[in-house]
Amino acid sequence: MSGVAGDATIAAIASPVGRGAVSLIRVSGADAFGVVDKVWRGAQSVAEIPARRATLGRIVRADGSETLIDQVLLTRFDGPASFTGENVVEIAGHGGVLVTQRLLEALLEAGAKAAGPGEFSQRAFVNGKLDLTQAEAVMDLIEAQTDLALRAAHQQLDGGLGSRITAMQDDLLGVLAHVEAYIDFPDEDIDPDTRSALISRIDRLRDTTSGLLETHERGRILRHGLRLVFAGAPNVGKSSLLNVLLGYDRAIVSDVAGTTRDTVEEVVNLGGVPVRLIDTAGLRSSGDEIEHEGIQRTGKALASADLVVELLDGSVPLSEQERVQVPESVKHHLVALNKSDLGVADGWDAFGEDAVRISCTEVDGVEPLIAAIKREVTTSASALDATPVAINARHRDCLQLVSSELASARALIDLGEEPEFVAEHLRAALNAAGEVVGKLDAEDVLGKIFSSFCIGK
Ligand SMILES: Nc1nc2c(c(=O)[nH]1)N(C=O)[C@@H](CNc1ccc(C(=O)N[C@@H](CCC(=O)O)C(=O)O)cc1)CN2
Numbered sequence: 001m002s003g004v005a006g007d008a009t010i011a012a013i014a015s016p017v018g019r020g021a022v023s024l025i026r027v028s029g030a031d032a033f034g035v036v037d038k039v040w041r042g043a044q045s046v047a048e049i050p051a052r053r054a055t056l057g058r059i060v061r062a063d064g065s066e067t068l069i070d071q072v073l074l075t076r077f078d079g080p081a082s083f084t085g086e087n088v089v090e091i092a093g094h095g096g097v098l099v100t101q102r103l104l105e106a107l108l109e110a111g112a113k114a115a116g117p118g119e120f121s122q123r124a125f126v127n128g129k130l131d132l133t134q135a136e137a138v139m140d141l142i143e144a145q146t147d148l149a150l151r152a153a154h155q156q157l158d159g160g161l162g163s164r165i166t167a168m169q170d171d172l173l174g175v176l177a178h179v180e181a182y183i184d185f186p187d188e189d190i191d192p193d194t195r196s197a198l199i200s201r202i203d204r205l206r207d208t209t210s211g212l213l214e215t216h217e218r219g220r221i222l223r224h225g226l227r228l229v230f231a232g233a234p235n236v237g238k239s240s241l242l243n244v245l246l247g248y249d250r251a252i253v254s255d256v257a258g259t260t261r262d263t264v265e266e267v268v269n270l271g272g273v274p275v276r277l278i279d280t281a282g283l284r285s286s287g288d289e290i291e292h293e294g295i296q297r298t299g300k301a302l303a304s305a306d307l308v309v310e311l312l313d314g315s316v317p318l319s320e321q322e323r324v325q326v327p328e329s330v331k332h333h334l335v336a337l338n339k340s341d342l343g344v345a346d347g348w349d350a351f352g353e354d355a356v357r358i359s360c361t362e363v364d365g366v367e368p369l370i371a372a373i374k375r376e377v378t379t380s381a382s383a384l385d386a387t388p389v390a391i392n393a394r395h396r397d398c399l400q401l402v403s404s405e406l407a408s409a410r411a412l413i414d415l416g417e418e419p420e421f422v423a424e425h426l427r428a429a430l431n432a433a434g435e436v437v438g439k440l441d442a443e444d445v446l447g448k449i450f451s452s453f454c455i456g457k
C-alpha cells in the first residue's frame with residue numbers, strides 16, 4: 001500500500017457484507033469519475049450529475065455485455081471536498097452479498113484497484129483531511145462498546161488531542177527558535193533572564209505532557225475495558241457469578257471442582273465504562289496438567305487485573321478456605337461471599353461490611369455487588385469532562401519521549417551547556433510530538449497503523 005495522493009483509483013465495499021438493507025461501495029482517486037462512468041447507466045454521466053446529490057441509475061458490467069448488476073443511488077464528491085480529499089463516488093446498492101460483490105467486481109473490471117485495509121483513511125490522512133489521532137479515532141469509534149468510549153472517540157475525532165499537540169508543537173518551536181538564535185551568535189551566552197524564561201516555558205510543556213500522559217489509563221480502559229478478574233478456590237461460584245452478571249450462561253458451571261480451565265472473557269457496560277469480566281480457573285494445587293496450565297493463566301490474569309473480585313464460599317467456615325494472593329499491582333480488590341442461600345458459616349463476621357454477601361443461584365445481593373464494582377470502576381475511568389482526552393499506547397510512547405527529551409533539555413540549560421546540545425533535545429522532543437499527529441515521513445510506521453483498519457475504511 002503506497003497511499004500517496006493521486007495514486008490509482010481504489011474501490012471497496014464500505015458496509016458490512018450481507019447484513020444490511022443497503023450496501024455502500026466507495027471509489028476514490030483522480031480518475032474515480034472516469035472509472036465509474038464505464039459501469040454507470042443514468043440520464044447523465046457521473047461528471048454531469050450535481051455533486052453531492054444522490055442520483056438513481058443502474059450499474060452494468062464493464063465487459064461490453066451491458067449485463068445489469070443493480071439499480072443504485074450514486075453520489076459524487078469532488079476532491080478536495082470529500083472524505084479522502086480525492087474525487088470520490090459512492091454507490092449504494094441493494095445490500096445482498098452477491099449483488100454487492102458483483103458491484104465491486106464491475107468497478108475492478110472498469111479499472112479500479114481493490115483498496116487495502118485502511119487505505120481510504122490513509123489517503124484522507126495523506127491529503128491533510130485527518131491527522132493521525134483523528135484517523136485512529138475513526139477506528140476507536142467503530143470499536144467503541146459504551147457511550148463513554150464513543151464520546152472519547154468523538155472528542156479525538158473533533159481534534160481534541162490533535163489541537164493540544166499542535167499547540168504544544170508551536171510552543172516547542174518557539175523555545176527551539178529562541179535557543180537556536182544563540183547558536184548563530186557563539187560569543188553570546190544565554191543571559192540569566194532568558195534562561196529562566198526558557199526554563200519556565202519548558203516546565204510548562206512538561207506539565208502539559210504529563211497531564212496528557214495521565215489520561216492513558218483512562219484511554220486504555222475505554223478502548224480495551226477495565227480488567228475485572230474473578231478469583232477464588234474451585235467451586236466457590238466464579239463462573240456462576242460471571243453468568244449472573246452477563247445475564248446468560250456464558251461459562252460452564254458444575255459442582256465438579258476445577259470446572260473452568262481457560263480464562264473466559266466478556267465485556268459489559270457498567271455506568272458507561274466497558275468492563276472486561278474475566279472468569280478464571282479456581283486456585284488450588286493440582287496434579288492435573290491442564291488444570292495446572294489453567295491456574296497459571298489465572299496468575300497472569302491476576303497480574304494484569306485492574307480490579308479483583310475475590311470470591312469465597314460463605315457457607316463454609318472461613319478457617320477452611322484459601323484466600324487469594326492478590327498482587328500489589330492490583331489497585332482495587334473486593335471480597336464477595338457467595339452461597340448466602342446456604343447460610344453463613346463461622347468466622348465470616350470478621351469481614352463485616354467489607355464483604356458483599358451474594359447468592360448466585362438465588363440472584364440475591366448482586367445489585368450491591370454491582371454498585372460496589374461501579375464505585376471502583378468510575379474512579380478509574382472518570383474525569384473525561386475535565387480533560388476530554390484519553391490517549392492510546394502509541395500516543396503514550398511518543399509523549400514519554402517528549403517528556404524525557406524536555407527533561408534533558410532543561411537539565412542542560414541548568415548546567416549552562418552550549419545551546420547546540422539543548423537544541424538537539426528540543427528537536428527530538430518536537431519530532432516525538434509530531435509523531436503523535438503523524439508529522440513523520442516513516443512510511444512503515446504509517447503502513448503499520450493503517451493496516452490495522454478494516455477494508456473500506
Ligand atoms: N456515505 C458516507 N457516510 C459516511 C462516511 C462516508 O465516507 N460516506 N464517513 C466516512 O468515514 C463518515 C462521515 N465522514 C465524512 C467526513 C468528511 C466528508 C467530506 O466530504 N468532507 C469534505 C466536505 C466537508 C463539508 O461538506 O463540510 C471536506 O472535508 O472537505 C465526508 C464524510 C460517516 N458517514
Ligand SMILES: Nc1nc2c(ncn2[C@@H]2O[C@H](COP(=O)(O)OP(=O)(O)OP(=O)(O)O)[C@@H](O)[C@H]2O)c(=O)[nH]1
Nearest residue numbers: 234235236237238239240254258259260282360361
Ligand atoms: N447453593 C448455592 N450454590 C451455588 C451458588 N453459586 C454457585 N453454586 C454452585 O456451586 C457449584 C460451583 O459453581 P461454579 O460457578 O462452577 O464454581 P467456580 O468457582 O467457577 O468453580 P471452578 O471453575 O471449578 O473453579 C455449582 O454446582 C453451582 O451451581 C450459590 O449462590 N448458592
Ligand SMILES: [Mg+2]
Nearest residue numbers: 238239259260
Ligand atoms: Mg468456573
